[in-house]
Amino acid sequence: MAQSPSAYAAAAPAGAPTLEVRNLQTHFFTRAGVVKAVDGVSFTVGRGKVLGLVGESGSGKTVTGFSILGLVDAPGRITGGEILFHGQNLARLSEEEMRRLRGNRIAMIFQDPMMTLNPVLRVDTQMIETVLAHSKVSKEEARQRARDTLGMVGIPSPDERLKSYPHQFSGGMRQRVAIAIALLHRPELIVADEPTTALDVTIQAQILAEVQKLCAETGTAMIWITHDLSVVAGLADDIAVMYAGRVVERGPVSEVLDAPLHPYTAGLIGSVPSRNKRGEPLRQIPGMTPSLLNLPQGCAFQTRCPRAAEVCRQDPPLGELLPGRQARCFRPYLPSGEAAA
Amino acid sequence: MNPAIIELKGVSKRFSKSLDFAGRMAKKLGAPVREETVHAVDGVDLTVRKGEVVGLVGESGCGKSTLGRMVAGIMPASNGEILWHGRPVETLRGAEARRAKLQTQMIFQDPYASLNPRMRVADIVGEAPQVHGLVGRGQFESYVDEQLRRAGLDPSLKRRYPHQFSGGQRQRIGIARALAVQPEFIVCDEAVAALDVSIQAQILNLFMDLRRELDLTYLFISHDLGVVEHLSDRVVIMYLGRVVEEAPAEEIFARANHPYTQALLSEVPRIEARKKTFAGVKGEIPSPLNPPPGCHFHPRCPHAFERCRIERPALREVAPGHKSACHLNDKS
Numbered sequence A: 001m002a003q004s005p006s007a008y009a010a011a012a013p014a015g016a017p018t019l020e021v022r023n024l025q026t027h028f029f030t031r032a033g034v035v036k037a038v039d040g041v042s043f044t045v046g047r048g049k050v051l052g053l054v055g056e057s058g059s060g061k062t063v064t065g066f067s068i069l070g071l072v073d074a075p076g077r078i079t080g081g082e083i084l085f086h087g088q089n090l091a092r093l094s095e096e097e098m099r100r101l102r103g104n105r106i107a108m109i110f111q112d113p114m115m116t117l118n119p120v121l122r123v124d125t126q127m128i129e130t131v132l133a134h135s136k137v138s139k140e141e142a143r144q145r146a147r148d149t150l151g152m153v154g155i156p157s158p159d160e161r162l163k164s165y166p167h168q169f170s171g172g173m174r175q176r177v178a179i180a181i182a183l184l185h186r187p188e189l190i191v192a193d194e195p196t197t198a199l200d201v202t203i204q205a206q207i208l209a210e211v212q213k214l215c216a217e218t219g220t221a222m223i224w225i226t227h228d229l230s231v232v233a234g235l236a237d238d239i240a241v242m243y244a245g246r247v248v249e250r251g252p253v254s255e256v257l258d259a260p261l262h263p264y265t266a267g268l269i270g271s272v273p274s275r276n277k278r279g280e281p282l283r284q285i286p287g288m289t290p291s292l293l294n295l296p297q298g299c300a301f302q303t304r305c306p307r308a309a310e311v312c313r314q315d316p317p318l319g320e321l322l323p324g325r326q327a328r329c330f331r332p333y334l335p336s337g338e339a340a341a
Numbered sequence B: 001m002n003p004a005i006i007e008l009k010g011v012s013k014r015f016s017k018s019l020d021f022a023g024r025m026a027k028k029l030g031a032p033v034r035e036e037t038v039h040a041v042d043g044v045d046l047t048v049r050k051g052e053v054v055g056l057v058g059e060s061g062c063g064k065s066t067l068g069r070m071v072a073g074i075m076p077a078s079n080g081e082i083l084w085h086g087r088p089v090e091t092l093r094g095a096e097a098r099r100a101k102l103q104t105q106m107i108f109q110d111p112y113a114s115l116n117p118r119m120r121v122a123d124i125v126g127e128a129p130q131v132h133g134l135v136g137r138g139q140f141e142s143y144v145d146e147q148l149r150r151a152g153l154d155p156s157l158k159r160r161y162p163h164q165f166s167g168g169q170r171q172r173i174g175i176a177r178a179l180a181v182q183p184e185f186i187v188c189d190e191a192v193a194a195l196d197v198s199i200q201a202q203i204l205n206l207f208m209d210l211r212r213e214l215d216l217t218y219l220f221i222s223h224d225l226g227v228v229e230h231l232s233d234r235v236v237i238m239y240l241g242r243v244v245e246e247a248p249a250e251e252i253f254a255r256a257n258h259p260y261t262q263a264l265l266s267e268v269p270r271i272e273a274r275k276k277t278f279a280g281v282k283g284e285i286p287s288p289l290n291p292p293p294g295c296h297f298h299p300r301c302p303h304a305f306e307r308c309r310i311e312r313p314a315l316r317e318v319a320p321g322h323k324s325a326c327h328l329n330d331k332s
Helices: A005-011 A061-068 A095-101 A123-134 A139-152 A171-183 A201-218 A229-235 A253-258 A263-270 B021-028 B064-072 B094-103 B121-131 B140-150 B167-179 B197-214 B225-231 B249-254 B259-267 B306-310
Strands: A019-030 A033-045 A050-054 A076-085 A106-109 A189-193 A221-226 A238-243 A246-252 A319-322 A325-327 B004-017 B036-049 B053-057 B079-084 B104-107 B185-189 B217-222 B234-239 B242-248 B316-319 B322-324
Touching (some): A019 A061, A033 A050, A033 A061, A033 A076, A033 A221, A050 A061, A061 A076, A061 A221, A123 A171, A139 A171, A201 A229, A221 A229, A229 A253, A238 A263, A246 A253, A246 A263, B004 B064, B036 B079, B053 B064, B053 B225, B064 B104, B064 B185, B094 B104, B121 B167, B167 B197, B217 B225, B225 B249, B234 B249, B234 B259, B242 B249
Parallel strands (some): A050 A221, A050 A238, A106 A189, A189 A221, B053 B234
Antiparallel strands (some): A019 A033, A019 A076, A238 A246, A246 A325, B004 B079, B242 B322
């Protein structure tokens, strides 16, 4: 029988998060030195919740996603921390155990749907194969499930579309097929890596609408990796902002976006054009992202930070500065009246 | 009103795929094959006046890049007239034609693909002004230094190759190259789309500073309404090769007339939004190989009626300076 997510949810203690990442470290051992792509990332995602994992290129957001699915290839390796999925540490699982989870209870959606789809196989072949990989059902039942899932993500006439090849779909439709494949086993966790970045505005809105509906209906937890704060603002419950391999701030979306604690978060929000007055210069973060091979001692953001001080030469811990709000900063923007920690 | 730098009158661009040998044989034998033609740009009128920033917005496949290329003069139009300072570009000859070309420069989306990887930065920036005699042998070095400094790059890096720079720096090299021939008009084709948010802000600020400093005119092509809203004086919206709406920036963001513009504006993710419910315009962007008849937007339009399926709506003024191509405006 198909495994239903509710069976797992019942097994887990009430209120426990679907996924909890604690101080994750994924390092790449290259000839030029050790690249600490992910170096101390912590967050939790609960049932039916969407976490927006935000960062610029090279901040380690994609490597974090790959680490959760156990997809980090040599010379990279998870060197520390825990990835607790319903209390089970994924970082310790064998390749075989991981394979049984991947695509079944944890799924991934990539930016480019052609990373998921095989261009020379028909969509039905690929979808049925995915169903049969984890469920003992007949081929006919598998086809049924593939068709139902295609309908669920808003693909018209799914019976006909099942017989098509990936190149016969438009970009938006292809991404829907990739999402449908991720949903085939009703996973409890989906890691989505910039799935709408390559799509047009109206198509992106369609996909976001489907995703919102699915999370609410099926209780799937979602990690939405993106560089676009505006998408996260409308979609996510919580947000985690990454800079140079670390989470520098996390908390509920509305609070973080309205009153960011970390100067980097504040800088990112400030440079969004719609946050600025028309025609006036945009507030900008000076300088550029530092190379991960050559990070400054202490806070990685200090060279670009308007509030940097002597104390920033030491490593700031990720501390709870306000209830439910965490930031990795010695000199955060605290609401007036409260002293800096 | 300032004089127009460039004026497009009913400009179209068609791309045809001619039949190969097998196709021609099949056609002779009576098979229903024919040449495929894409109307990338279909009868567009556009005027850009001196000192203006015009934002050109549309989704992929709407023809905005093709239009930009025709405006920049690197692609001829299939139909219609392009006037440069009031004179048809195809009648310009010799030195004048060269001047028209130099005066209009283009900045491209992909800072990786638009720079020759085997040339040093100094040559990328300095080659064109040298060829066109804007700078003599003696001043070459100092001229290049000045161009790089103006684009926010350290002149001591000019002996390097493009791959040694980050994306934002490469975009600055592209800007320095475009400005090195002292143009008056710049066509930016998705010039900040590939950059990170914090770098994007730096480049947009650079564009605005340069505009003031050098009295530049921009045609700013983008799919990002937030960027266009911030930068533009006037906004032109395209859908499947046609202009559907055109108005001053404040006007279009406050009172969008065309249903497509309205849909586009309501679907843009905004940072102010909290847990909004995305709705989505129904349907897909149709293939430009086989666009729907009448108004191209009618299959997705919530207000479409009989006339929209038959007749192409004309771009007509609905308020001073505000034009829209929609039959609904005639209805009431």
